[in-house]
């Protein structure tokens with residue numbers, strides 16, 4: 355059931371668990387995540403970066419595929435189709451295409467410009483029933499061309515953006531997209547606690563979910579995180595399972611070259627990874 359992410363994240367914040375955002379790249383990814391959410395009776399957010407949207411030939415293709423698949427698979431758990439790290443123009447394209455949720459990432463603008471553009475997009479999104487995420491501070495590393503230095507958010511700026519009426523807020527707390535380096539200092543719980551204190555009941559978003567140790571995930575949830583984004587870990591699971599299949603020569607046995615067979619181990623690996631994360635985040639049976 356396609357819905358905005360507002361209600362599912364309010365419930366998560368109140369119930370002290372988090373809803374996973376899993377980024378999609380193609381049909382296999384989308385099907386794996388939707389089926390796992392249904393099997394786990396868990397709400398879920400499908401994240402689409404601008405790069406992945408372009409890869410899938412545009413946001414309209416993505417929205418049409420997700421809506422049709424949600425229907426044909428008989429998905430009854432709440433599913434939000436969400437733009438990840440959207441530009442100003444990208445937000446408008448997704449609103450038009452039929453997404454149910456957008457993220458406007460104005461973190462690289464001066465705070466006044468972030469405020470002005472976020473204000474405008476909050477009004478447009480809410481008038482059409484979409485949820486909207488904003489960002490303060492930046493997520494380190496690189497994701498699909500979005501590069502961040504990884505500075506921690508200023509809690510006062512978080513309050514300023516939260517007060518604009520966004521539905522959930524991503525605050526940089528030392529998190530990084532992609533794999534964490536061996537010398538990573540860990541999440542700044544000091545920053546998270548300060549942000550949480552300032553923004554009251556606002557559900558917080560933890561980007562860069564890949565590779566964050568389980569105890570840090572649980573602590574982050576206890577400090578107001580209600581949405582956790584995972585992308586790279588699903589990609590790595592898919593890659594490892596596909597490599598194993600090919601290295602075992604299975605693609606050369608019988609009809610092992612059939613794309614539906616070739617992509618199946620990766621598909622199953624994504625399902626297993628998404629289930630593991632839903633259990634860790636506490637969203638199982640919360641649909």
Ligand code: 13P
Nearest residue numbers: 532561562564583585586
């Ligand atoms: P990872 O790729 O590190 O899991 O980050 C995902 C993310 O934050 C998407 O916005």
